[in-house]
Amino acid sequence: MSKILLVEDDEVMPKIISRILPEPEYQVDIAVNGKEAMQKLEANNYQYDLIITDIMMPYANGFEILSKVKSHDREKPIPVIIVSNAGNEDMIMEGFKLGVDDFLKKPIIPAELIIRVKRLLMKR
């Protein structure tokens, strides 16, 4: 079972992602803002196989989560996928500079997300 942390302040996206990445193959933990995501990471001692995060969120944005995750374990960092409305060039560049593994612009194609998630989990 792969453990995924989904950080998203929109109420619809977690419902969709939880449904397209179903149990028992995936266990999706949901955080509704950056602060809660940081707390969940600390509480679970960064034991996640994948993080899917939005960028624009209250308290801490997706880039802050990304930096924290990538700096926590430099040897084998948790793969991160950004799924965001804010997909302008600068943001995509910033994301890749910080080490994001994949970038999806909303609206997403659910089947595409599943493939990208599986690909990153297989690499890990």
Next chain:
Amino acid sequence: MNTTFSDIWQEIRYFYFNAPLAIQIAMVFIVIAVSATVIAYLVILRSRYRSYRRTKQLQKLLPKIDDLLINEILANPDIPQDVHPSKIDLPLAPFESLPLQKRWARVAMTERIIHFRSNVKGNAGALLRNLYLQLDLDKDAARRLKSPRWDNKVRALSEYVSLELPISDVTLLPLANSRNRELRAAARQAYIKLSKNEPFKFFDSVTDPLLPWDQVELFRIITTTEDIAIPNFARWITYSTNKSVIAFCLKLVVHYNQIAAVPAIIKLLDNRDHYLRGDAINALGKLRVKEAEDKLVQLYNTQPMFCQVEILKALGRTNSGKYVDFLRNEFTHATEFDLRKAAARSIARNSGRAREVMEELLATTTGQDLLILKHCMNPLIKY
């Protein structure tokens, strides 16, 4: 009890009819004021209660809608994957449990479908659009589009755009020229987003000037809309009778680097409106049309200062080095500060021999001219 009320009423009447006129008038005003206040409070209470009840109802309804949308539409294994989503008969029976005969529920359902579509696209997005149509929610939007109220029309247009529903030109074009700014902007946005073949046809029918704010909005819509067929804007530069449309098309030509429009822009240099000539010169400079330099220099002495400044800037942008001496001449002999500044900036921007000219000018000029040169050489100042 009845006797008591009757007694009080008799007493009020007696007091009222025996009171002086001023008191009678004051009493009437007091009664009106107190009644109006009571009615206002009752209306506020009623609307607050209704909105509280609606919130409660929505709190129950929205999770049901979400579950149905996810289980019956997005993640339903019975929906065939190999058939185009628009041709699938969706399972509508589960949606009959929702109170969709009520308008507020239909509005909530529509908003939820739009919200879901802002999160998913592809087959899933098309299935949601199909559901919207099969539930006949589009009829509400069509009704709103015919409403005399502009805010209803704007809501309907936004629904049409979000769900990519086609609207006929006959309906949309009059709205694109509406006197109401919000409606006009929404209709133009809808026209550009929904018309796949000729998204800019409304440029042909715009009679009023495109206001600067309209232009900013349109520019944003045009440049951020995906899968839009970008035409050659030379068509409107040549034939439009609306000067603001021509000026706007010049900006679009520059943005899309439409070199094919250059002959149409050069023709504009003979236009009688000097603002349009200025815009055309500006566009030629930004497109770096070296072939236009001779004509620009030839026109220079007959132009108003606004156009002269644009010509000097254009010579800097084209950066051919051909007219460095002309620029030096203007810098040293022009009496207007703006002309000297534009000439200096263009010399600083030119490469090759312009560097030698700049060094020579730096060594020979003094006072204000030297300050202008140093200012223009600052790379942090945008040209």
